[in-house]
Amino acid sequence: MTTLADLLKRRIATTGPITLADYMSEALLHPEHGYYTTRDPLGATGDFVTSPEISQMFGEMIGLCLAQAWMDQGRPNGVLAELGPGRGTLMQDILRATKGVAGFHDALALHLVEASPVLRAAQSARLPNPTFHADVSTLPDAPLFLVANEFFDALPVRQFQRDGTGWRERMVGLDSDTLTMGLSAAAPLALLEHRLADTKDGDIVEVCPALPAIMGQIGERIGTHGGAALIIDYGDWRSQGDTLQALRGHQPVDPLHAPGTADLTTHVDFEVITQSAAPARFTRITPQGVFLERLGITQRAQSLAQSMSGDALESHIAAHRRLTHPSEMGDLFKVVGIYPDAHTPPAGLEP
Incomplete structure (x- = not known):
């Protein structure tokens, strides 16, 4: 039986890494396999x-x-x-x-x-x-x-990690056949310009x-x-910070x-x-x-x-x-x- 993980792996293998927001949307609300x-x-x-x-x-x-x-x-x-x-x-x-x-x-x-x-x-x-x-x-x-x-x-949220005066987006990609988190290239981001004042290199900010x-x-x-x-x-x-969490069976x-x-x-x-x-x-x-x-x-x-x-x-x-x-x-x-x-x-x- 095809699982949602299978579908996501095929998508990433074809078109490249996806944002965390895209991943959460599919995991929670996919019409056939979504959690909710x-x-x-x-x-x-x-x-x-x-x-x-x-x-x-x-x-x-x-x-x-x-x-x-x-x-x-x-x-x-x-x-x-x-x-x-x-x-x-x-x-x-x-x-x-x-x-x-x-x-x-x-x-x-x-x-x-x-x-x-x-x-x-x-x-x-x-x-x-x-x-x-x-x-x-x-x-x-x-x-x-x-x-x-x-x-x-x-x-769903997107996650951005501070890198100098720019930001790298945390993306969901593939390592061999396993879903994993990775980082995009660093770039300035107008959306988070105001957060340069209260963050340092490596800090993560979530945007919904x-x-x-x-x-x-x-x-x-x-x-x-x-x-x-x-x-x-x-x-x-x-x-x-990274506040993403997953619960199954209260664990x-x-x-x-x-x-x-x-x-x-x-x-x-x-x-x-x-x-x-x-x-x-x-x-x-x-x-x-x-x-x-x-x-x-x-x-x-x-x-x-x-x-x-x-x-x-x-x-x-x-x-x-x-x-x-x-x-x-x-x-x-x-x-x-x-x-x-x-x-x-x-x-x-x-x-």
Whole structure:
């Protein structure tokens, strides 16, 4: 049987090395062999677990945050959207938590941006009549209340290594019959001219080609029509270093081994996210744990714990810790809010 590795090797042998972004695109979204197009990657039987799968409390906090932003902006008719909704767990918890917010469900139509046919099926089974989009460009021009949890980390990136006043691009090529990383010839790069001031020879910078356009469209809708976006992911301000990682069965593996069978991610550059969101405003980057605590997750955890005992209670306590503690997901994951110029930031975040 022909594998994706076979197809990539033939392509490279014919046309030469490919960018890391091209490799990631094929590995994640190839129509026949791509990671996201062929499987449900989430949960204990998958390759990784996200915050919504750890505890319902995560989605509840997000839902109430978006509902508060909706009320603060006058309860407009518009869109409730999620980028990369996984199995639909986060949106299911958002909808349940906001069921008691008068008018919220009636005012906001549910729209999901999802490329995976497998995950679209899971979302359709769990959520009420979602409208699907292949990308953000077809979301309606209307007030937009949006969440993106671990969406941007899966977007393909290119990697550049500093060489004097120029840059070499890290490319995927062949060594005999094995996929391997190599370097292009050094050349000046206008895209990274500003990074000459804070890098040295050998440093690696990652660039996500799709990110500015996606955030630009989100920022345009929110800045023009109103709404709010919560971007939650691991990363920091300004890309630095090789952050590419692959997970299979919850264990790290070689990103170039058996493409299409492992999840590929990189750390998110929050500087690019915020700078691409004009004309909307952006908040300070806030650790996930701090954000959730400000929204009241500990009080919610204590309330839920009153009806629990034994193993269920221990699991509940562990889930709260995993979401909020600095040594777990609390500091690794960051949150940034996008909001209109004339309004206050989403709850839990600061301008």
